[in-house]
Amino acid sequence: MHNIILEVSNLQFMRGKQQVLDIKNFGLHEREIIALIGPNGAGKSTLLQIMALLLKPTRGILTYRGIAVDSRNALAIRRRMAVVFQEPLLLNATVYENVATGLKLRGVPREEMKKRVDRWLEMLGIAHLAGRRSHQLSGGEAQRVSLARAFVLEPDVLFLDEPFSALDFPTRLSLLKELDKLLKDTGIAAIFVTHDFSEVPYLTDRVAVLKNGRVIKTGSFEEIFKVKPRRENYLTSLYRVFESDAAG
Missing domain, CATH: 3.40.50.300 (P-loop containing nucleotide triphosphate hydrolases)
Structure with missing residues (x-):
């Protein structure tokens, strides 16, 4: 162990x-x-x-x-640490902006931030949704965004x-x-x-x-x-x- x-x-x-x-x-x-x-x-x-x-x-x-x-x-x-709740609690913004939020708060440089966000959008199969607004997502898509937002922090x-x-x-x-x-x-x-x-x-x-x-x-x-x-x-x-x- x-x-x-x-x-x-x-x-x-x-x-x-x-x-x-x-x-x-x-x-x-x-x-x-x-x-x-x-x-x-x-x-x-x-x-x-x-x-x-x-x-x-x-x-x-x-x-x-x-x-x-x-x-x-x-x-x-x-x-x-990172937390994923039952409700995705997404911002009224694009998928990309939602996933990038925590990195912005941590002051991650823009080039590194884009690299990490793009990676996790791809890993969770939502890269094609990067420009879509959060209210346009299905429940499953929204939770994938929530997971990407957590994993991108590399907790x-x-x-x-x-x-x-x-x-x-x-x-x-x-x-x-x-x-x-x-x-x-x-x-x-x-x-x-x-x-x-x-x-x-x-x-x-x-x-x-x-x-x-x-x-x-x-x-x-x-x-x-x-x-x-x-x-x-x-x-x-x-x-x-x-x-x-x-x-x-």
């Missing part, structure tokens, strides 16, 4: 008087892809946002490559918060297969939040199950579900995992 790239310790997050997260330790290794699953309200998206430095925990320590994140280094570390860690849940099955399957190849080719570590865990075997090395704000199990797909991928009804398997009293 590679070194840990990102880790939370003694993490707690409160929303008012309600405890949303209480996690003793959870980490992501270099080149690893983790699926974060759990019932509604388990805290999956909240954990993702904290690890992506979009939310500040109530208490706890987050370390990046062994260095504690604080107000002095948070921005620099945040720029080593160390990619966070994916149910990025394909609004797409039809053929589009979702196509993007899952492409994303799997891109992550493996680039070596980018990723945390993938999903409600549809039929997506899990396509991408992930490890599964983490959240329930009531706690990580109750981690392991491979087979270890968590006690089945080989795609050989048993996933809903039955998931129900068994969540109802089990056994903790990780």
Whole structure:
């Protein structure tokens, strides 16, 4: 196993008087892809946002490559990450301009920016859409733009918060297969939040199950579900995992 790239310790997050997260330790290794699953309200998206430095925990320590994140280094570390949400959240601009946005904010020279944007438009099969406005895109096209906008930053860690849940099955399957190849080719570590865990075997090395704000199990797909991928009804398997009293 590679070194840990990102880790939370003694993490707690409160929303008012309600405890949303209480996690003793959870980490992501270099080149690893983790699926974060759990019932509604388990805290999956909240954990993702904290690890992506979009939310500040109530208490706890987050370390990046062994260095504690604080107000002095948070921005620099945040720029080593990228996030893809369920909704693409594109600007009212062309596809090219959307993909280039993060590079502009980072002050990347124009020639380098064009080279990187063109590369990722091509890699995600949307080079022909470079001049199209965002409102003219289909759902699948818009999410490809969102992925290109993330990959063009060449992040160390990619966070994916149910990025394909609004797409039809053929589009979702196509993007899952492409994303799997891109992550493996680039070596980018990723945390993938999903409600549809039929997506899990396509991408992930490890599964983490959240329930009531706690990580109750981690392991491979087979270890968590006690089945080989795609050989048993996933809903039955998931129900068994969540109802089990056994903790990780």
